[in-house]
Amino acid sequence: SQTIHQWPATLVQPVGSPLSLECTVEGTSNPNLYWYRQAAGRGLQLLFYSVGIGQISSEVPQNLSASRPQDRQFILSSKKLLLSDSGFYLCASTTSSRYEQYFGPGTRLTVT
Amino acid sequence: QQQVKQSPQSLIVQKGGISIINCAYENTAFDYFPWYQQFPGKGPALLIAIRPDVSEKKEGRFTISFNKSAKQFSLHIMDSQPGDSATYFCAASIGDSWGKLQFGAGTQVVVTP
Numbered sequence: 001s002q003t004i005h006q007w008p009a010t011l012v013q014p015v016g017s018p019l020s021l022e023c024t025v026e027g028t029s030n031p032n033l034y035w036y037r038q039a040a041g042r043g044l045q046l047l048f049y050s051v052g053i054g055q056i057s058s059e060v061p062q063n064l065s066a067s068r069p070q071d072r073q074f075i076l077s078s079k080k081l082l083l084s085d086s087g088f089y090l091c092a093s094t095t096s097s098r099y100e101q102y103f104g105p106g107t108r109l110t111v112t
Numbered sequence: 113q114q115q116v117k118q119s120p121q122s123l124i125v126q127k128g129g130i131s132i133i134n135c136a137y138e139n140t141a142f143d144y145f146p147w148y149q150q151f152p153g154k155g156p157a158l159l160i161a162i163r164p165d166v167s168e169k170k171e172g173r174f175t176i177s178f179n180k181s182a183k184q185f186s187l188h189i190m191d192s193q194p195g196d197s198a199t200y201f202c203a204a205s206i207g208d209s210w211g212k213l214q215f216g217a218g219t220q221v222v223v224t225p
Contacts, residue, residue: 004155032210032211034211034212042217042218043201043215043216043217043218044156044201044213044215046212046213049210049211049212051210057210059212090155090156094211099144099161099205099207099211100146100158100161101146101158101211101213102158103148103155103156103157103158104155105154105155106153106154106155108153
């Protein structure tokens with residue numbers, strides 16, 4: 001079974017500062033990878049997905065970007081954070097079947 | 113535009129009772145319907161999933177019922193326990209859409225002792 005790691009677990013950043021969140025996956029190869037954001041008490045919003053190294057698709061135009069430098073590494077970045085970027089960021093990965101999607105533990109980001 | 117509509121928003125059930133959460137969809141191309149369970153501060157955990165070629169799937173106390181003609185599916189939690197208190201999300205995806213899940217808004221379930 002696969003394991004998804006995310007770090008940091010929590011982060012408090014001032015407005016205008018840069019952001020880098022990392023996700024790594026163990027126990028599978030060539031997964032589809034996803035970044036979601038969840039606002040407090042809300043559902044999950046798909047931000048980016050990747051089907052391979054260097055292949056990134058954006059679902060929602062915004063202040064964030066994503067990169068996939070290695071097969072099992074997915075990074076979420078921002079050059080200048082906004083207050084509205086606060087939320088719970090979740091990385092997810094598929095199994096080889098491409099259907100079952102598993103989530104990491106998440107990163108709680110607070111922009112002050 | 114939310115492609116998967118989930119109800120109710122919240123649910124209170126007594127220990128031992130049945131929790132029922134409903135979801136409806138419009139896109140007939142959806143071919144995979146998972147349910148996730150999320151505890152506060154944790155990532156969602158895949159609970160159970162169904163494909164449209166079956167009408168029901170059961171895993172332990174959790175059952176998915178699927179009605180293809182009505183474009184609806186539901187999660188039944190039998191013999192609900194306080195440890196089942198969590199937020200539940202339904203979702204749907206299309207096999208050739210890179211596994212992108214469309215999520216419902218979530219249902220907060222509280223099981224009282």
